[in-house]
Structures are given as C-alpha cells and as structure tokens.
Amino acid sequence: MASSKTILFLHGYTQNASLFRAKTSALRKKLMKMGFNCVYLDAPYVLTPADLPVSDDSLFRFDSISSKEKEDSVVYRGWWIKPNQGNDCVDIDESIHAVRKYIENKETVDDDARGDEHSDVVGIIGFSQGASFAGLIAHKFQTLFKTKIPLKFVILYSGFKLDTSKKSGNEKYDSYYPKSQEDLESSKLRYLHVYGELDTVVDETRNLTLYDITKNSSDLLKHPGGHFVPNSKLFIDQVTNWIHDVMEVEEKKKKTNKKSEQESVEKEKDDIDALLEMMDGFGKA
Numbered sequence: 001m002a003s004s005k006t007i008l009f010l011h012g013y014t015q016n017a018s019l020f021r022a023k024t025s026a027l028r029k030k031l032m033k034m035g036f037n038c039v040y041l042d043a044p045y046v047l048t049p050a051d052l053p054v055s056d057d058s059l060f061r062f063d064s065i066s067s068k069e070k071e072d073s074v075v076y077r078g079w080w081i082k083p084n085q086g087n088d089c090v091d092i093d094e095s096i097h098a099v100r101k102y103i104e105n106k107e108t109v110d111d112d113a114r115g116d117e118h119s120d121v122v123g124i125i126g127f128s129q130g131a132s133f134a135g136l137i138a139h140k141f142q143t144l145f146k147t148k149i150p151l152k153f154v155i156l157y158s159g160f161k162l163d164t165s166k167k168s169g170n171e172k173y174d175s176y177y178p179k180s181q182e183d184l185e186s187s188k189l190r191y192l193h194v195y196g197e198l199d200t201v202v203d204e205t206r207n208l209t210l211y212d213i214t215k216n217s218s219d220l221l222k223h224p225g226g227h228f229v230p231n232s233k234l235f236i237d238q239v240t241n242w243i244h245d246v247m248e249v250e251e252k253k254k255k256t257n258k259k260s261e262q263e264s265v266e267k268e269k270d271d272i273d274a275l276l277e278m279m280d281g282f283g284k285a
Helices: 017-023 025-033 056-063 067-071 093-105 129-138 141-145 171-176 181-187 204-212 233-280
Strands: 005-010 036-041 120-127 153-157 190-196 218-223
Touching (some): 005 129, 017 036, 025 036, 025 233, 093 129, 120 129, 129 171, 129 204, 190 204, 190 233
Parallel strands (some): 005 036, 005 120, 153 190
C-alpha cells in the first residue's frame, strides 16, 4: 500500500537525484519505516564543464563526488545556473516547473520512487543549492503548486537564502519569502536548518541568512563535519525525531479540530431540538 505522505528530496549543485538518493540511503530507509514516501527530483538544468567549479579538486570537495562516479560520466545538474560562478541574475522558473510536473503528474526520473496520485507532499529535504531552492518555494508552496494541503516541514542541509536585493538581479523572487511573523504563523510551516561546523562552502553566516527570516518557526542542528548530509545514526535519529514531533503536533491539531466540529454539530442539533420543543409548547396551557 502506497504512503499518503510524500517527502521531496532536492539534491545539491553538481549532483543529481540518483547521487543524492545514494548519499541519503540511511535517512531514506528510516523515513520509509516511518511511513513516508521518499521522492528524489532531478534539477532541470544540466551543467556543462563551464558551469562546474574551477578545478577537479573543488568539484570533488563541493559535493563529495567519488572517482568511480566521475568515471561513470555522471550528468551534473543544478536548480539554477550560476552566471560567472555566482548567484546573481539567476533563473529558477524551470526548477519551479519541474516541481509542478511532479505535483500534477507524479513525473520523476526514478520510477521506483514514484508515489501514487493520492500521496500528498508534506515535507521537503534539500541540500546546499537544493536547500536554498527548497527555502525559496516552501513558504508559498500551496499557492505555487495548487496542492490540497499546505507543506508541513522543510529540512535544509547547508542551505542559504538567495540574495533578492535589487542589485542581485533576483528581486522577482523576493516575494516568495515570508516577510513578517504573521506570514510565518499563517503558513504553520516548520523549518529545520542543519549545517556543519567545518563547512567551507556554505559557512555558518551564510547558512543563517535563511534561518534569520524564519527564526520563530525554525530549529537549528549543528554537526561537527563539513559540506555533506550527516549519515550517522545519531543525526538521523535527531532529524527523524524532529519530523515525528512536527507531524504529531499536526495530527493533534486535526483531532482537536475534528472534535470541535463534532461538538459544534451536536450543539447546533441540541439548539434545534430545544427550539422545536419550545415551539411545540406554544398555545398549550
């Protein structure tokens, strides 16, 4: 029986869905045991050698690509192309369209990860550029993709906020981010920011740019490593326990709302019965 709860996985720059699936295998297995359907999406932009980091050494360090993976001619992808190796004047529309194709048609590159048509996306897990993209689309996820239910959580490994100032050329994406505490409260979305103390690609200051605008709806988790998704049992348990707590709160809210609705219906019925009884007594001595 297919799960009714789907988590989207968004890989980092110079990775792809298959590589990210392999690098998060322990986390995925734990989530599947918890009843989640894990779907890995490929970013739509295929990178050319000119788009890759300057040296082979920086490529290996950036996303921990093994020599065997390199020999197998892996197709490197990104959620946006980096003009002049930076993040200014980027185009993310195709990436938004890629997510929309999954939401509407359940199209993925990995048929094994395909969810059934009744499975709702409840969370996103992203790494590096994929985490930045996840942070961009998370707040307005239901509006952007016309989903039946709002997104419940997003987990951002080595994520960062896209610069959307006018000088960056990315100002058209500025409205995607929450602008106030009221914005955060209205979405009910929970954020978990995970970063490595030795990460030299997305350092703590840059990582906190996304945390700072979602602080009141966010939790922070540090690990002692660098630019990667920690695969140890300790950190996987911490992440999955956090997800469990978020979903448990959601379930309690549903039960409370359902109980309130039932009580409201019963009260309305009692009021109608009392009114009918009173009307029945009119004209009687």
